[in-house]
Amino acid sequence: MLKNFTLLYVENNEEAIETFLSAFKEHFKAIFIARNGDEAMSIFESSHPDILLCEIQIPDINSFEMIERMRATDPNLPVIINSVFSDTPLLLQSIALHVDNYILKPTDIEVMLKALEKAARVLNLEKSLVRSHRMMQTIIDEIPDPIMYIELDFSVSMMNKAAKELGGEDVNALLPKCYKISNTTSGACADGSPLCPIEHVSKTKKPSTQRHIHTDKKGKKHHIDVDARPIFDSEGAVVAYLEIRRDISNYLDVQNQLLHETKKLTHISMHDSLTHLPNRRLLADRINHAIDRKTRTGGEFAIFFIDLDHFKEINDTLGHLIGDQLLIHVAKRIRQMTRKGDTVARNGGDEFVLLIDDGISKNHFTTVAEKILQLFKTPFLIQDTEVYSACSIGISIFPQDGETAETLLNHADIAMYASKEAGRQQFAFYSPALV
Structure with missing residues (x-):
């Protein structure tokens, strides 16, 4: 499991370094050794290691500041502290930084291995989620209808390319509100609208489709079917909504034309x-x-x-x-x-x-x-x-x-x-x- 990952080991004790390499060198794809803060940051910025293992008492370095700087670049970086010190203030600082594990020296190889494998499992899950997200994004981007994954507070955590092309004042925000993502100057699907399908789904826990008439910035009217569906957790509670918008204007135009032609043909036949x-x-x-x-x-x-x-x-x-x-x-x-x-x-x-x-x-x-x-x-x-x-x-x-x-x-x-x-x-x- 560890073979797919790289490790940055920050330690100035040569005996500790030699012991660690002897035990784990074959486990990792690569192990980078840093004996001070500058070296650690340089390796981190150039090699982008997957896991950080560090001592917190190294001369000329504030390990907690270093961890903060690294986490600012990679928020999901697993951090394991391996130190001889167990002072309460140090432990509290570690907790505040959401350090993944704190292992005291002298180091138990089995304990260290389990901590490293746990970090690797978390990384695998995170990478799997990233791959799944990218794959899902690729799939939904190929769908021509706008699709949005909407949280309970109406914020959009995922949308496809067609949804982004709708425009709207907040379309490029981190978590835009769904009713802000629309290339409209009028129409339903505004905050508090009685025709909001999401509000209907939140009350009934059932899919809902509403027909909206939107007017775009050029003044052209569009007939939109807004289909909203609830997303449930394992206990049956609604945790999010899936919304798909379909512009059926062309379909209605063709339908009206067919009705007109049908009436015309019926009149001719009669x-x-x-x-x-x-x-x-x-x-x-x-x-x-x-x-x-x-x-x-x-x-x-x-x-x-x-x-x-x-x-x-x-x-x-x-x-x-x-x-x-x-x-x-x-x-x-x-x-x-x-x-x-x-x-x-x-x-x-x-x-x-x-x-x-x-x-x-x-x-x-x-x-x-x-x-x-x-x-x-x-x-x-x-x-x-x-x-x-x-x-x-x-x-x-x-x-x-x-x-x-x-x-x-x-x-x-x-x-x-x-x-x-x-x-x-x-x-x-x-x-x-x-x-």
Whole structure:
């Protein structure tokens, strides 16, 4: 164990030096001998020995002052005093300096060996801790999220590179407070903040995550998830906290963009690309909702199947671009006459479907049909051309004409063809006699 360490032996008694070297020379990696204070300090500064063994009564040297000077450079330096003197003042001075051991002369080799091995064990533990700390520091420095090991008084005893890059007025202090380490001008995680996750963990002894909005020095807002977890000792008491901060601003931006794109795609899948009216899929959904609602509450609603008359002739004579514009103008006029709870949909081609909810009576639906026919009395102005059009309408009513969306649409379609056969530009209600 001692073979990995070097020793500085401060002694002016040649017999003591010879005896010690005879017993321990092979135990150490190296043993440096100093016979006075100047020599001891010179060896200490140049060779940095791991352990100090010294006599306290050497001419021209105050051993306690020497120990203090060495400890100022290396606070963890193990110090063993080997002296013939056992005066109380000397012992008290040794205790005040936290000397590791005090061995009286004549020296018992076994006692000295045990003291030296104990010092070596302490050094091994300290070096192991240093290695562990460095390894841990190396590991956490590779993690992009700020990480802090926080003591009970909110002081940070360890942090990674990302935490240091947060800035803050005390980031370079020996033990900065966690709420001072932040590149923010506003936001939570300030001393006494009700959103402080550490305070929540201290009360509950459970992990806590708080969402903070921080504003950096450039005025940019950041959404931060501050995750805090308790560190327990062997008896279950909280001795420290681990805090990890994650800037989720980019994630939220992407999430919002995806939601926007999802809504956009959903709208496209549910609406006609030309007129932007609900398509067949959304129409069926609206009809099914109306069926469910009326089944619970009672009442009627009507399906109007609207087909443009002679639309093929308009396409053939004026062209498909004019035909498409006519469909857009027709959709706009029908939509303008309907109420908020009604649905106007394009069923395909030159077919439109109108769902009129909360109909009072058949007379009400008749009035609506007449208004639709009236919409076509005024020509449509398309590319400086007046285009005349008309329509035929078939109407089915829930629940008397059907109790499913498919049946109601089919019966309204049958009624629409009946109005065409009767001369067009009119409407007809479904009746079993039409089949």
